[in-house]
Amino acid sequence: MSTTTVSKDKVFETIxxxxxxxxxxxxxxxxxxxxxxxxxxxxxxxxxxxxxxDQFGVEIKGDDTKHVGTVGEVVAxxxxxxx
Amino acid sequence: xxxxxVVTGVGAVTPLGVGARTALERWVSGESGLESGAGRCDEFAxxxxxxxxxxxxTDRFTQLAIAAAGEALAEAGFDDGPPPNAGRVxxxxxxxxxxxxxxxxxxxxxxxxxxxxxxxLVVPMLMPNAAAGNVALRHRLTGPSxxxxxxxxxxxxxxGTAARLIQCDEADAVVTGGSESALNTLAxxxxxxxxxxSESGISRPFDARRxxxxxxxxxxxxxxxxxxxxxxxxxxxxxxxxxxxxxSDAHHITAPEPSGEGAVRAIKFxxxxxxxxxxxxxxxNAHGTSTPLNDRVETQALKRALGERAGQIxxxxxxxxxxxxxxxxxxxxxxxTLMALRERVAPPTVNWxxxxxxxxxxxxxxxxxLQTADPERAVGLSDAFGFGGHNAVLCLEAR
Numbered sequence: 001m002s003t004t005t006v007s008k009d010k011v012f013e014t015i016x017x018x019x020x021x022x023x024x025x026x027x028x029x030x031x032x033x034x035x036x037x038x039x040x041x042x043x044x045x046x047x048x049x050x051x052x053x054d055q056f057g058v059e060i061k062g063d064d065t066k067h068v069g070t071v072g073e074v075v076a077x078x079x080x081x082x083x
Numbered sequence: 084x085x086x087x088x089v090v091t092g093v094g095a096v097t098p099l100g101v102g103a104r105t106a107l108e109r110w111v112s113g114e115s116g117l118e119s120g121a122g123r124c125d126e127f128a129x130x131x132x133x134x135x136x137x138x139x140x141t142d143r144f145t146q147l148a149i150a151a152a153g154e155a156l157a158e159a160g161f162d163d164g165p166p167p168n169a170g171r172v173x174x175x176x177x178x179x180x181x182x183x184x185x186x187x188x189x190x191x192x193x194x195x196x197x198x199x200x201x202x203x204l205v206v207p208m209l210m211p212n213a214a215a216g217n218v219a220l221r222h223r224l225t226g227p228s229x230x231x232x233x234x235x236x237x238x239x240x241x242x243g244t245a246a247r248l249i250q251c252d253e254a255d256a257v258v259t260g261g262s263e264s265a266l267n268t269l270a271x272x273x274x275x276x277x278x279x280x281s282e283s284g285i286s287r288p289f290d291a292r293r294x295x296x297x298x299x300x301x302x303x304x305x306x307x308x309x310x311x312x313x314x315x316x317x318x319x320x321x322x323x324x325x326x327x328x329x330x331s332d333a334h335h336i337t338a339p340e341p342s343g344e345g346a347v348r349a350i351k352f353x354x355x356x357x358x359x360x361x362x363x364x365x366x367x368n369a370h371g372t373s374t375p376l377n378d379r380v381e382t383q384a385l386k387r388a389l390g391e392r393a394g395q396i397x398x399x400x401x402x403x404x405x406x407x408x409x410x411x412x413x414x415x416x417x418x419x420t421l422m423a424l425r426e427r428v429a430p431p432t433v434n435w436x437x438x439x440x441x442x443x444x445x446x447x448x449x450x451x452x453l454q455t456a457d458p459e460r461a462v463g464l465s466d467a468f469g470f471g472g473h474n475a476v477l478c479l480e481a482r
Binding site for chain 2: 022023039043046047050053054
């Protein structure tokens with residue numbers, strides 16, 4: 001687990017980069033973007049979860065992603081768990 | 084065959100380039116797609132055929148199939164949205180080893196970083212039915228769909244299976260063929276360990292100096308259709324699948340049965356279904372792997388199945404210019420066979436120079452015009468034999 005505070009901006013940037021790598025358009029990714037609108041499915045979210053684990057030591061599992069619909073919700077979840 | 088099976092579209096990606104016609108043209112002119120002991124599809128760029136996202140989510144064997152299927156469906160007139168009656172259009176795409184590169188990459192992640200690092204894409208990328216599933220999904224073909232696994236006979240078995248689906252009235256059309264990309268370190272090491280691949284890196288089927296096959300990658304896809312379905316929509320026909328024969332050696336898991344009995348039966352079954360005598364066969368596209376055993380046994384089998392006719396007609400191997408594309412071979416070779424029959428040309432076995440005792444057929448050192456028994460049509464056989472003792476032979480006709 002990370003001991004330093006994880007900033008919202010840093011998490012957003014990391015997730016946005018991961019989603020871009022997965023094929024989403026970078027300029028369409030905002031905290032309010034829904035995963036559906038970005039054509040991000042459950043397999044993509046597992047990959048995003050792996051990047052988050054790698055970068056922040058925070059585990060985001062299948063059950064978590066069932067309850068999140070937007071990029072901002074995942075950012076909040078990561079920041080909360082990292083603190 | 085009860086219901087006649089016509090071919091309304093073909094597509095291929097091979098070491099000779101992108102496109103079915105490109106493959107035949109370059110083969111006939113004696114060009115080779117082999118370089119440094121391998122047949123890579125260097126001219127193929129996945130993102131020219133699919134989005135970056137689709138490319139990320141598919142193993143190369145699926146990407147090759149998507150490109151080949153796109154070409155075949157376009158020629159068949161099905162590229163603009165799903166075909167009408169998509170529920171009556173199937174998709175059967177074979178592979179020999181499936182996403183073996185994805186297996187290797189998944190294992191690398193597991194070993195180096197642990198189970199948490201294994202990508203959720205490993206399974207949908209490695210599964211042997213990934214090509215069939217992705218092609219069906221892309222073109223919204225909702226009829227029967229699956230893969231066929233019979234190693235190096237798989238491409239031909241897929242076409243035979245597709246033909247049967249149409250004959251049994253389970254489908255009116257089937258997008259079918261085979262795809263393979265096994266040019267990764269695990270596959271190369273495994274085939275070399277068996278002694279199956281060539282140490283010299285030269286593919287020379289039927290030549291006395293042959294020393295194993297050269298691995299190639301590629302895909303071949305055809306649109307098979309019930310003759311009445313093509314006629315109803317007034318779509319041109321490229322040719323016809325008039326016979327399919329399949330058998331099993333039940334002898335050894337990798338070596339062919341030495342007498343060639345299994346291959347003989349498959350050839351005879353294909354001819355029987357076509358209602359043809361050996362004298363009516365104009366050309367044989369051999370399995371011709373360039374392994375010492377296959378080429379000898381196949382030559383014997385052709386002589387036993389076709390009698391004197393075997394020595395009177397051209398017998399050539401596509402593997403001389405693209406290598407052995409395993410589960411794609413039977414499909415790619417059926418496609419170039421059909422194209423060659425249409426063009427009335429006998430393509431060459433490139434590199435064939437030195438005759439071996441007992442290997443005494445006409446292996447076509449240089450391409451030449453094809454003579455046909457019947458001026459109205461050209462008939463050819465396309466052989467495919469696989470590890471596991473699988474034998475599959477297609478009989479094809481072009482007017």
